[in-house]
Amino acid sequence: MESSRRIFLKTTALAGVSYAISGASGQAANLAQLPRRRFGRHEDELSIIGFGGIVVRDADPADAAHRVAEAFEKGVNYYDVAPSYGDAEVKLGPALAPYRKQSFLACKTGKRDRAGAEQEFQQSLQHLQTDYFDLYQLHAITDVARDVDASFAPGGVMEFLIEAKKQGRVRYLGFSAHSIEAARAALDRYPFDSILFPVNFASYVADDFGPQVLKLAEEKGAARLALKALARQSWPKDDPLREEYRKCWYQPLTDPRQAALALRFTLNKPVTAAIPPGDERLFRLAVDLALKDIQPLDTNEEKELYALIDGLNPIFRKV
Helix, strand or coil, X not given: CHHHHHHHHHHHXXXXXXXXXXXXXXXXXXXXXXXXXXXXXXXXXXXXXXXXXXXXXXXXXXXXXXXXXXXXXCCCCEEECCCCCCCHXXXXXXXXXXXXXXCEEEEEECCCEHHHHHHHHHHHHHHCCCCCEEEEEEEEECCHHHHHHHHHCCCEHHHHHHHHHHCCCEEEEEEEECCHHHHHHHHHHCCCCEEEEECCHHHHHHHCCCHHHHHHHHHHCCEEEEXXXXXXXXXXXXXXXXXXXXXXXXEECCCHHHHHHHHHHHHCCCCCEEECCCCHHHHHHHHHHHHHCCCCCCHHHHHHHHHCCCCCCCCCCCC
């Protein structure tokens, strides 16, 4: 176990050197790689675009392997998955195997009790063909009593996860949340290494959903990982695109110009990385956009993006 973690850290360091060299050699070498940013208070560096496991859900093994290989070649070293993503773990495990020691693998549990979480954890290790997780997260905490209090109660999931971290089966602990109240409660309860939270232009600007969570997480030293950067709004009733984008539970931004502005909005907040929608076309779009331009929006671009908000029904609102 200890050897695996040492190999990971050495390989990550070498990858950073390789990226610096390829950047210096210019585009002629055709080695464009996604930039990387520091993972909170730790030394690890993650690609600014993460690979959501839903990208390989329901894919045949050869196609899953191709999608992961393509992402890795473009510099993606951050992969995130969960047991609730259908067969995503089963597909991601063998596809990621050739790159596991050079990758940062994050997984999650929706269980709030120790026994259920331990069983789910072991199953995820088997599916993903690994003996440790770089990051393990409480999945989708929303209600303080049901999710946060229950996780920290005697016999709760955090008992197991804290032990797993001490044993080296988990390097870092984090959580994903869709609730400001639950996120604040969790950050105040334990020194989590990261938070996975929506940083979406429409919710952020129209309803102030997100700034306060990013600020608190930064104060606590927790890495900020962004969700929903390419979300447009909640699905309108009878939207014909819903069938085409079945992996998205919200209406995504499919226009490249709008997507570029929204992604740059998110990546210029204090975040380490953003995880695009699980649709493989939108994932590729996000990677390609991040390779081209991640500069802050200028005044005219901000006006252009904010003008999109009028008439939208943002997916998250501050309660």
